Amino acid sequence: MNALDTTTSTVAEDASMQDIKTDVLVIGAGSGGLSVAYGASQMGADVTLLEGHKMGGDCLNFGCVPSKALIAAGKHAHAMTTGAEFGVTPVAPEIDYAAAKRHVANTIATIAPVDSQERFEGLGVRVIREFGRFAGEDIVEAGPYRIKARRIVIATGSSPFVPPIPGLDAVRHYTNEDIFDLMEKPDHLIVVGGGPIGMEMAQAHVRLGCKVTVIEGAKALGKDDPEMADVVLKRLRAEGVEIVEEAQVEKVSGRDGAITVHTPRGDFTGTHLLMAVGRKANVDKLNLDAAGVKHDRSIEVGADLRTTNKKVYAIGDVAGGLQFTHVAGYHGATVIRPILFGLPAKARTDHIPWATYTDPELAQVGLTEAQAKKEHGIHLEVLRFPYHENDRAIAEGKTEGLIKVMVYKGRPVGVSIAGAQAGELIGLWALVLANKMKISQVAAMVAPYPTLGEISKRAAGQYYVPRLFENETVKKAVRFVQKYLP
Numbered sequence: 414m415n416a417l418d419t420t421t422s423t424v425a426e427d428a429s430m431q432d433i434k435t436d437v438l439v440i441g442a443g444s445g446g447l448s449v450a451y452g453a454s455q456m457g458a459d460v461t462l463l464e465g466h467k468m469g470g471d472c473l474n475f476g477c478v479p480s481k482a483l484i485a486a487g488k489h490a491h492a493m494t495t496g497a498e499f500g501v502t503p504v505a506p507e508i509d510y511a512a513a514k515r516h517v518a519n520t521i522a523t524i525a526p527v528d529s530q531e532r533f534e535g536l537g538v539r540v541i542r543e544f545g546r547f548a549g550e551d552i553v554e555a556g557p558y559r560i561k562a563r564r565i566v567i568a569t570g571s572s573p574f575v576p577p578i579p580g581l582d583a584v585r586h587y588t589n590e591d592i593f594d595l596m597e598k599p600d601h602l603i604v605v606g607g608g609p610i611g612m613e614m615a616q617a618h619v620r621l622g623c624k625v626t627v628i629e630g631a632k633a634l635g636k637d638d639p640e641m642a643d644v645v646l647k648r649l650r651a652e653g654v655e656i657v658e659e660a661q662v663e664k665v666s667g668r669d670g671a672i673t674v675h676t677p678r679g680d681f682t683g684t685h686l687l688m689a690v691g692r693k694a695n696v697d698k699l700n701l702d703a704a705g706v707k708h709d710r711s712i713e714v715g716a717d718l719r720t721t722n723k724k725v726y727a728i729g730d731v732a733g734g735l736q737f738t739h740v741a742g743y744h745g746a747t748v749i750r751p752i753l754f755g756l757p758a759k760a761r762t763d764h765i766p767w768a769t770y771t772d773p774e775l776a777q778v779g780l781t782e783a784q785a786k787k788e789h790g791i792h793l794e795v796l797r798f799p800y801h802e803n804d805r806a807i808a809e810g811k812t813e814g815l816i817k818v819m820v821y822k823g824r825p826v827g828v829s830i831a832g833a834q835a836g837e838l839i840g841l842w843a844l845v846l847a848n849k850m851k852i853s854q855v856a857a858m859v860a861p862y863p864t865l866g867e868i869s870k871r872a873a874g875q876y877y878v879p880r881l882f883e884n885e886t887v888k889k890a891v892r893f894v895q896k897y898l899p
């Protein structure tokens with residue numbers, strides 16, 4: 414199929430527009446939209462995909478991929494300064510910040526073909542590089558096209574929220590959309606916002622030789638368990654990141670190279686300013702009212718991801734809720750069923766993991782300790798195991814951190830990990846929660862020695878300490894049996 418093939422059926426009143434009739438129209442070619450376009454086209458549907466900006470969306474171009482590539486550069490620099498305990502003389506690395514940014518660009522370029530227009534056209538998807546705008550409940554206009562679709566999936570993602578702080582407009586400031594293009598190394602980067610974007614970028618930059626100050630209006634990494642967040646914050650501070658909490662930015666002043674943010678905790682001046690204070694859903698261009706799609710700050714959806722227009726679904730960041738690439742992908746996989754087969758499907762949230770890729774990492778699935786206590790009260794058991802008792806962590810010098818497993822009636826309902834490779838370790842627990850497995854099934858697993866993965870097994874083993882090792886009845890039974898055992 415040609416990218417711009419149209420059908421003969423007429424939906425347009427405006428004769429200058431070309432008509433397209435399609436089974437599935439996907440608006441937005443980011444993590445969520447591409448998942449739907451791929452799945453639906455491979456299962457036989459006629460799929461049209463609109464993308465007004467870059468194929469691959471935020472994750473590839475301005476989010477996960479560039480941030481992880483910059484973090485990797487920072488890790489290399491950090492390793493050069495921290496080898497003393499391994500007998501490797503620390504050296505002050507010479508940082509070529511622009512070269513680190515070239516690594517970021519190369520990483521994006523290497524991954525880009527997977528999300529490209531050419532690949533999706535090769536898969537049989539009609540790709541149109543225009544922004545879409547509803548013109549009716551099942552009609553969307555995009556550039557010169559007017560598209561009528563049986564089902565429509567809105568996957569338009571989110572953009573950086575830049576609050577109307579007095580003075581901000583008058584100074585050059587960056588967001589995740591342009592910080593990765595900055596080639597000159599900031600002498601002193603001020604990061605406003607201590608969420609995952611702010612903290613990942615703060616550590617990458619301090620490791621690449623910038624002075625970094627994070628200004629956070631409430632508590633840094635405030636969406637995570639405070640005990641786990643503290644592990645990360647302690648390390649960031651030790652590496653030289655200045656983190657100022659309870660410091661809502663009220664005003665910005667200054668000029669290029671000397672920008673001051675004013676807060677109730679004092680004024681802070683740096684050379685560059687990064688705003689990382691959250692996201693806003695991309696709904697403005699969509700003319701949602703024309704389709705009867707209810708929205709506020711994001712699009713209103715039920716657990717089935719349907720909007721108030723039964724033919725229209727919303728997935729990923731634009732649907733509010735958890736804003737992660739894997740959630741957008743999961744949403745995409747979920748809506749395929751109703752869209753292609755008319756069968757019901759619901760998206761769960763209780764088994765969704767997430768990780769923040771600072772060093773040490775922070776990972777979570779299910780309920781935090783506070784949430785689990787609120788839900789299950791005194792019946793909740795919290796199993797803990799520290800990294801410093803794991804042999805591999807000791808050998809690697811990565812002993813900061815811990816795992817906490819929240820167990821209710823023998824089944825994990827939440828897991829928090831702060832420490833090395835927490836993002837990798839949480840995968841096992843995501844499987845456990847997704848399948849509502851028992852803690853005994855994790856305890857029965859044999860983990861290879863010596864791995865960080867043993868932390869999970871040891872935490873699960875803690876469940877049996879009071880039941881088996883600190884239990885008088887068990888001791889009595891063993892003594893009794895031992896008396897008579899031949």
Ligand SMILES: Cc1cc2nc3c(=O)[nH]c(=O)nc-3n(C[C@H](O)[C@H](O)[C@H](O)COP(=O)(O)OP(=O)(O)OC[C@H]3O[C@@H](n4cnc5c(N)ncnc54)[C@H](O)[C@@H]3O)c2cc1C
Nearest residue numbers: 441443444445465470471476544545570729730736737738
């Ligand atoms: C700095 C940063 C780091 C991140 N790191 C991670 C991470 O490590 N792990 C993780 O899981 N998540 C991470 N995220 C979050 C992740 O990027 C998002 O959750 C994910 O990209 C959401 O996917 P989506 O498909 O909903 O939207 P997007 O990927 O944003 O795609 C939406 C697409 O729709 C297009 N579009 C918008 N309006 C229209 C329209 N009207 N017509 C046509 N096209 C339109 C946009 O141009 C865009 O390409 C990070 C985000 C940021 C900002």
Ligand SMILES: NC(=O)c1ccc[n+]([C@@H]2O[C@H](COP(=O)([O-])OP(=O)(O)OC[C@H]3O[C@@H](n4cnc5c(N)ncnc54)[C@H](O)[C@@H]3O)[C@@H](O)[C@H]2O)c1
Nearest residue numbers: 606607608609610629630631661662689690691736768769
């Ligand atoms: N590793 C990952 O998976 C990853 C990484 C980065 C981003 N993300 C996604 O992107 C989303 C957005 O990240 P984010 O860090 O921008 O948002 P966030 O909402 O998580 O954090 C923003 C922080 O800014 C603070 N803030 C708001 N206004 C302020 C002000 N005027 N002055 C000072 N502080 C202020 C808030 O208190 C909050 O702590 C995340 O929630 C996550 O879904 C994921």
